[in-house]
Amino acid sequence: MQMRETIFALSSGGLPAGVAIIRLSGPGVTDALAAMAGEVPPARRARLTDIRREDGALLDRGLILFFPAPHSFTGEDCGELHLHGGRAVVQAVLDLLGHRPDFRAAEAGEFTRRAFLNGKLDLTGAEALADLIAAETEAQHRFALASGDVRHQQLYAGWRRTLIRARAMIEAELDFADEEDVPGSVSGMAWREIEDLCSQMAKHADGYRDAEIIRDGFRVVILGAPNAGKSSLLNAMARRDIAIVTDEPGTTRDVLEAVLDIGGAKVIVTDTAGIRANPGRIEAMGMDRAMDRARDADLILLLEDADNPQPVAPPENARHIRVANKIDLLAGRLLPDGYDCAVSAASGEGLDALFSEIGTISGTSTRRAADLLPFRERHVRLIRAAIRHARRAADMNGLDLELRAEELRLAADALGRIAGTIDVEDLLDTIFSQFCIGK
Ligand SMILES: Nc1nc2c(ncn2[C@@H]2O[C@H](COP(=O)(O)OP(=O)(O)OP(=O)(O)O)[C@@H](O)[C@H]2O)c(=O)[nH]1
Ligand SMILES: [K+]
Numbered sequence: 242m243q244m245r246e247t248i249f250a251l252s253s254g255g256l257p258a259g260v261a262i263i264r265l266s267g268p269g270v271t272d273a274l275a276a277m278a279g280e281v282p283p284a285r286r287a288r289l290t291d292i293r294r295e296d297g298a299l300l301d302r303g304l305i306l307f308f309p310a311p312h313s314f315t316g317e318d319c320g321e322l323h324l325h326g327g328r329a330v331v332q333a334v335l336d337l338l339g340h341r342p343d344f345r346a347a348e349a350g351e352f353t354r355r356a357f358l359n360g361k362l363d364l365t366g367a368e369a370l371a372d373l374i375a376a377e378t379e380a381q382h383r384f385a386l387a388s389g390d391v392r393h394q395q396l397y398a399g400w401r402r403t404l405i406r407a408r409a410m411i412e413a414e415l416d417f418a419d420e421e422d423v424p425g426s427v428s429g430m431a432w433r434e435i436e437d438l439c440s441q442m443a444k445h446a447d448g449y450r451d452a453e454i455i456r457d458g459f460r461v462v463i464l465g466a467p468n469a470g471k472s473s474l475l476n477a478m479a480r481r482d483i484a485i486v487t488d489e490p491g492t493t494r495d496v497l498e499a500v501l502d503i504g505g506a507k508v509i510v511t512d513t514a515g516i517r518a519n520p521g522r523i524e525a526m527g528m529d530r531a532m533d534r535a536r537d538a539d540l541i542l543l544l545e546d547a548d549n550p551q552p553v554a555p556p557e558n559a560r561h562i563r564v565a566n567k568i569d570l571l572a573g574r575l576l577p578d579g580y581d582c583a584v585s586a587a588s589g590e591g592l593d594a595l596f597s598e599i600g601t602i603s604g605t606s607t608r609r610a611a612d613l614l615p616f617r618e619r620h621v622r623l624i625r626a627a628i629r630h631a632r633r634a635a636d637m638n639g640l641d642l643e644l645r646a647e648e649l650r651l652a653a654d655a656l657g658r659i660a661g662t663i664d665v666e667d668l669l670d671t672i673f674s675q676f677c678i679g680k
């Protein structure tokens with residue numbers, strides 16, 4: 242796809258910086274490079290050169306690179322200017338580019354959007370790239386790389402081919418026979434294959450919860466009676482004073498969060514209001530919030546004062562471990578049975594063991610970071626739609642073959658939308674606007 246306008250942007254981070262990289266893409270790249278550097282450098286070779294305005298004024302001395310179409314990120318002619326990362330240097334070069342005819346500043350994600358339109362990557366590839374740029378933890382980093390892996394595209398494309406092939410077989414049968422679906426016929430085989438495919442797709446879609454945990458974080462909620470030391474524990478885990486700690490029961494009313502990196506995985510720890518019988522009115526509101534968070538948690542730490550245990554019941558079916566706090570107060574006395582971990586939020590004792598316990602439990606999800614998991618809700622929705630149509634087709638035994646073929650077409654189309662093979666125009670703005678400028 243040939244665009245008329247050449248786009249440019251500062252693609253490196255904030256200024257000032259050691260080096261700033263300005264990226265260009267579009268039909269005007271060669272002219273712009275020649276005008277600024279005297280000549281276009283050989284393809285894909287960095288050249289150190291003076292960068293000058295039309296009137297000959299020197300703006301900087303830096304590296305320029307030229308990536309001729311189609312072997313570039315966007316598939317168009319692309320250029321890069323590696324400048325000294327001063328604000329005035331960069332501004333002068335951006336101004337110069339902005340004054341060229343048919344040049345304009347790129348919008349967020351526009352380079353990647355052009356790459357998609359030119360077939361350099363599919364939609365899942367673009368989404369994985371956005372995740373790679375956003376990745377902060379080691380698990381998110383590994384996950385984004387796995388998501389962008391060609392095996393991911395092949396998996397969905399393979400499923401789609403199976404559906405298209407099955408439909409072709411059924412349509413062939415339509416052409417040759419008027420009678421109903423005969424067991425042992427060609428389409429009988431196709432139906433078994435569709436059933437297998439549906440279970441495979443369902444299993445894949447179920448992995449989305451793990452994907453969410455890797456991307457958005459594993460949610461740990463501290464729950465317990467007033468004064469168990471919940472806020473103290475949050476502060477100790479985060480090594481910062483996030484929550485107010487006092488010896489007054491009922492200090493915490495709101496939910497407070499800390500985002501931690503435990504063993505390379507993102508973990509969100511939440512402190513909540515203490516739970517007790519006969520609370521005051523405001524306290525009761527805090528308790529409601531606490532229980533809401535606990536219901537949504539991936540893991541609840543049921544915290545008790547080891548010296549004065551007041552157990553609190555977790556929400557039904559919620560995954561939880563029992564943690565004893567204030568073990569420094571036991572002074573030689575034995576800890577009662579039934580705790581999974583014992584800590585002192587005051588001294589820090591036992592925190593490492595608690596972290597490693599949380600790491601073990603969250604690890605069942607984060608260890609899957611290198612697996613092929615659906616990594617966007619959009620994908621899961623489309624996979625589930627594909628399963629629905631394919632199952633409908635398979636279950637319509639004895640029914641109109643034409644209707645069944647149509648359901649298979651709908652199933653294949655749903656999968657095609659994941660990669661952006663078919664009608665995605667409406668999606669593009671949503672997906673590409675999530676990028677930063679210059680990508
Ligand atoms: N000795 C000792 N005292 C602790 C420990 N952890 C917390 N405390 C004390 O226990 C009291 C209550 O601590 P908080 O962290 O406010 O307890 P909380 O569970 O958040 O209380 P609420 O927000 O009121 O529900 C404070 O006086 C803390 O200093 C501990 O490990 N050892
Ligand atoms: K308190």
Ligand SMILES: [Mg+2]
Pocket residue numbers: 471472473484485492493512513514515
């Ligand atoms: Mg508190």
